[in-house]
Amino acid sequence: GQNIDQPTEMTATEGAIVQINCTYQTSGFNGLFWYQQHAGEAPTFLSYNVLDGLEEKGRFSSFLSRSKGYSYLLLKELQMKDSASYLCAVRYFSWGKFQFGAGTQVVVTP
Protein backbone atom coordinates (compact mmCIF):
# COMPACT_ATOMS: atom_id res chain seq x y z
CA GLY A 1 0.00 0.00 0.00
CA GLN A 2 0.92 3.65 -0.12
CA ASN A 3 1.22 4.66 3.52
CA ILE A 4 0.62 8.21 4.58
CA ASP A 5 2.16 8.98 7.96
CA GLN A 6 1.25 11.89 10.19
CA PRO A 7 1.31 12.36 13.98
CA THR A 8 -1.75 11.28 15.91
CA GLU A 9 -2.15 14.33 18.13
CA MET A 10 -0.61 17.73 18.79
CA THR A 11 -1.42 20.26 21.50
CA ALA A 12 -0.69 23.98 21.39
CA THR A 13 -1.87 27.14 23.09
CA GLU A 14 -4.02 29.85 21.57
CA GLY A 15 -1.95 32.28 19.49
CA ALA A 16 0.89 29.82 18.97
CA ILE A 17 2.11 28.06 15.82
CA VAL A 18 1.80 24.35 15.08
CA GLN A 19 3.41 22.37 12.25
CA ILE A 20 1.86 19.07 11.17
CA ASN A 21 4.17 16.82 9.17
CA CYS A 22 3.11 14.28 6.57
CA THR A 23 5.30 11.74 4.80
CA TYR A 24 4.25 9.57 1.88
CA GLN A 25 5.56 7.17 -0.73
CA THR A 26 6.71 9.12 -3.77
CA SER A 27 6.05 6.60 -6.55
CA GLY A 28 3.15 7.79 -8.72
CA PHE A 29 2.70 11.02 -6.75
CA ASN A 30 0.34 13.50 -8.38
CA GLY A 31 -0.56 16.06 -5.74
CA LEU A 32 -1.11 16.51 -2.01
CA PHE A 33 -4.14 17.93 -0.24
CA TRP A 34 -4.79 19.02 3.33
CA TYR A 35 -8.28 18.90 4.80
CA GLN A 36 -9.70 20.05 8.13
CA GLN A 37 -12.34 17.93 9.84
CA HIS A 38 -14.28 18.82 12.97
CA ALA A 39 -15.72 15.86 14.87
CA GLY A 40 -18.77 14.37 13.15
CA GLU A 41 -18.55 16.77 10.24
CA ALA A 42 -17.38 16.77 6.64
CA PRO A 43 -13.71 17.36 5.85
CA THR A 44 -13.19 20.76 4.26
CA PHE A 45 -10.43 21.67 1.81
CA LEU A 46 -7.50 23.71 3.12
CA SER A 47 -4.69 23.53 0.59
CA TYR A 48 -3.23 21.80 -2.45
CA ASN A 49 0.42 21.31 -3.43
CA VAL A 50 1.70 19.69 -6.59
CA LEU A 51 5.02 21.56 -7.04
CA ASP A 52 7.79 21.99 -4.49
CA GLY A 53 7.56 24.97 -2.21
CA LEU A 54 5.29 26.86 0.09
CA GLU A 55 1.64 27.76 -0.51
CA GLU A 56 0.31 30.43 1.83
CA LYS A 57 -3.34 31.08 2.49
CA GLY A 58 -4.00 33.40 5.38
CA ARG A 59 -3.07 31.78 8.69
CA PHE A 60 -2.48 28.42 7.01
CA SER A 61 0.51 27.46 4.86
CA SER A 62 1.46 24.16 3.27
CA PHE A 63 4.88 23.03 2.08
CA LEU A 64 5.87 20.23 -0.26
CA SER A 65 9.15 18.47 -1.07
CA ARG A 66 8.47 15.88 -3.76
CA SER A 67 11.96 14.37 -3.66
CA LYS A 68 11.68 13.74 0.08
CA GLY A 69 8.05 12.64 0.05
CA TYR A 70 7.32 15.23 2.71
CA SER A 71 4.77 17.93 3.38
CA TYR A 72 3.78 20.05 6.32
CA LEU A 73 0.79 22.18 7.23
CA LEU A 74 1.59 25.25 9.29
CA LEU A 75 -1.13 26.81 11.41
CA LYS A 76 -0.29 30.27 12.71
CA GLU A 77 -1.99 32.46 15.33
CA LEU A 78 -3.94 29.48 16.59
CA GLN A 79 -7.56 30.01 17.55
CA MET A 80 -9.81 27.76 19.61
CA LYS A 81 -11.86 26.99 16.50
CA ASP A 82 -8.74 25.43 14.93
CA SER A 83 -9.17 22.43 17.26
CA ALA A 84 -9.91 19.71 14.72
CA SER A 85 -8.41 16.77 12.88
CA TYR A 86 -6.16 17.60 9.92
CA LEU A 87 -6.02 15.07 7.12
CA CYS A 88 -3.16 14.69 4.69
CA ALA A 89 -4.26 13.13 1.39
CA VAL A 90 -2.08 12.16 -1.56
CA ARG A 91 -3.37 11.73 -5.08
CA TYR A 92 -1.63 9.10 -7.14
CA PHE A 93 -1.67 8.70 -10.90
CA SER A 94 -4.13 5.82 -10.78
CA TRP A 95 -7.44 7.56 -11.28
CA GLY A 96 -9.61 7.99 -8.22
CA LYS A 97 -6.80 6.99 -5.96
CA PHE A 98 -6.42 9.26 -2.99
CA GLN A 99 -4.58 7.85 0.02
CA PHE A 100 -5.48 9.46 3.31
CA GLY A 101 -3.48 9.65 6.48
CA ALA A 102 -5.24 8.82 9.74
CA GLY A 103 -5.39 12.49 10.62
CA THR A 104 -3.69 14.65 13.24
CA GLN A 105 -5.90 15.81 16.09
CA VAL A 106 -4.90 19.35 17.03
CA VAL A 107 -5.99 20.51 20.46
CA VAL A 108 -5.81 24.24 21.11
CA THR A 109 -5.75 25.23 24.78
CA PRO A 110 -6.47 28.67 26.27
Add this chain to the structure above:
Amino acid sequence: DGGITQSPKYLFRKEGQNVTLSCEQNLNHDAMYWYRQDPGQGLRLIYYSQIVNDFQKGDIAEGYSVSREKKESFPLTVTSAQKNPTAFYLCASSDPNEKLFFGSGTQLSVL
Protein backbone atom coordinates in the same frame (compact mmCIF):
# COMPACT_ATOMS: atom_id res chain seq x y z
CA ASP B 1 -25.86 26.87 -2.44
CA GLY B 2 -24.13 23.99 -4.21
CA GLY B 3 -23.06 21.03 -2.16
CA ILE B 4 -23.39 17.40 -1.21
CA THR B 5 -26.24 16.15 0.92
CA GLN B 6 -26.03 12.88 2.80
CA SER B 7 -28.91 11.29 4.67
CA PRO B 8 -29.67 10.14 7.22
CA LYS B 9 -27.12 11.55 9.66
CA TYR B 10 -27.53 8.52 11.95
CA LEU B 11 -28.60 5.03 10.91
CA PHE B 12 -29.01 1.79 12.80
CA ARG B 13 -28.85 -1.63 11.20
CA LYS B 14 -30.24 -4.86 12.51
CA GLU B 15 -28.42 -8.12 11.87
CA GLY B 16 -29.18 -9.51 8.42
CA GLN B 17 -30.58 -6.23 7.19
CA ASN B 18 -29.50 -4.20 4.17
CA VAL B 19 -29.46 -0.44 4.59
CA THR B 20 -29.02 2.32 2.02
CA LEU B 21 -27.19 5.60 2.54
CA SER B 22 -28.24 8.48 0.34
CA CYS B 23 -25.86 10.92 -1.37
CA GLU B 24 -27.01 13.76 -3.63
CA GLN B 25 -24.91 16.53 -5.19
CA ASN B 26 -25.83 19.65 -7.15
CA LEU B 27 -22.26 20.62 -8.05
CA ASN B 28 -22.53 19.12 -11.54
CA HIS B 29 -19.52 16.90 -10.82
CA ASP B 30 -19.02 13.76 -12.85
CA ALA B 31 -16.97 11.89 -10.25
CA MET B 32 -18.38 10.66 -6.96
CA TYR B 33 -16.91 8.55 -4.15
CA TRP B 34 -17.81 6.67 -0.99
CA TYR B 35 -15.34 6.51 1.89
CA ARG B 36 -15.44 4.76 5.22
CA GLN B 37 -13.85 6.39 8.27
CA ASP B 38 -12.94 4.40 11.38
CA PRO B 39 -11.30 5.86 14.52
CA GLY B 40 -7.53 6.05 14.18
CA GLN B 41 -7.57 5.18 10.50
CA GLY B 42 -7.47 7.17 7.30
CA LEU B 43 -10.44 7.35 4.98
CA ARG B 44 -10.74 4.17 2.95
CA LEU B 45 -12.31 4.07 -0.51
CA ILE B 46 -15.32 1.80 -0.92
CA TYR B 47 -16.56 2.62 -4.44
CA TYR B 48 -16.15 5.40 -6.92
CA SER B 49 -17.86 6.49 -10.11
CA GLN B 50 -16.35 8.56 -12.90
CA ILE B 51 -19.55 8.96 -14.86
CA VAL B 52 -23.22 8.02 -14.90
CA ASN B 53 -23.92 4.29 -15.24
CA ASP B 54 -20.33 3.39 -14.39
CA PHE B 55 -18.64 2.63 -11.08
CA GLN B 56 -15.54 0.86 -9.82
CA LYS B 57 -14.62 -1.00 -6.65
CA GLY B 58 -12.30 0.72 -4.23
CA ASP B 59 -10.07 -0.85 -1.63
CA ILE B 60 -12.81 -2.24 0.65
CA ALA B 61 -15.83 -2.93 -1.59
CA GLU B 62 -16.80 -6.31 -0.11
CA GLY B 63 -20.21 -6.20 1.52
CA TYR B 64 -21.21 -2.95 -0.21
CA SER B 65 -23.01 -2.08 -3.44
CA VAL B 66 -23.70 1.15 -5.31
CA SER B 67 -25.61 2.48 -8.30
CA ARG B 68 -25.17 5.57 -10.45
CA GLU B 69 -28.35 6.00 -12.47
CA LYS B 70 -28.26 9.80 -12.27
CA LYS B 71 -25.38 12.25 -12.23
CA GLU B 72 -26.65 13.79 -9.01
CA SER B 73 -27.11 10.61 -7.01
CA PHE B 74 -24.75 7.88 -5.77
CA PRO B 75 -26.46 5.75 -3.10
CA LEU B 76 -24.51 3.17 -1.08
CA THR B 77 -26.09 -0.05 0.18
CA VAL B 78 -24.49 -1.79 3.13
CA THR B 79 -25.48 -5.42 2.77
CA SER B 80 -25.79 -8.12 5.39
CA ALA B 81 -22.50 -9.53 4.04
CA GLN B 82 -20.66 -6.59 5.63
CA LYS B 83 -19.93 -8.03 9.06
CA ASN B 84 -18.43 -4.93 10.62
CA PRO B 85 -20.46 -2.02 9.27
CA THR B 86 -20.19 0.36 12.23
CA ALA B 87 -18.35 3.42 10.90
CA PHE B 88 -18.72 6.98 9.68
CA TYR B 89 -19.49 7.03 5.95
CA LEU B 90 -18.53 9.97 3.79
CA CYS B 91 -19.70 10.68 0.27
CA ALA B 92 -17.66 13.00 -1.92
CA SER B 93 -17.51 14.40 -5.41
CA SER B 94 -14.59 15.94 -7.22
CA ASP B 95 -14.17 18.85 -9.59
CA PRO B 96 -12.02 18.68 -12.75
CA ASN B 97 -8.95 19.46 -10.61
CA GLU B 98 -9.84 16.41 -8.47
CA LYS B 99 -10.40 18.52 -5.38
CA LEU B 100 -12.77 16.55 -3.16
CA PHE B 101 -15.98 18.00 -1.77
CA PHE B 102 -17.48 15.99 1.09
CA GLY B 103 -20.95 15.50 2.48
CA SER B 104 -21.58 15.78 6.21
CA GLY B 105 -21.48 12.02 6.72
CA THR B 106 -23.67 9.21 8.01
CA GLN B 107 -22.86 7.40 11.25
CA LEU B 108 -23.95 3.78 10.90
CA SER B 109 -24.29 1.60 13.97
CA VAL B 110 -25.38 -1.97 14.54
CA LEU B 111 -28.26 -2.75 16.91
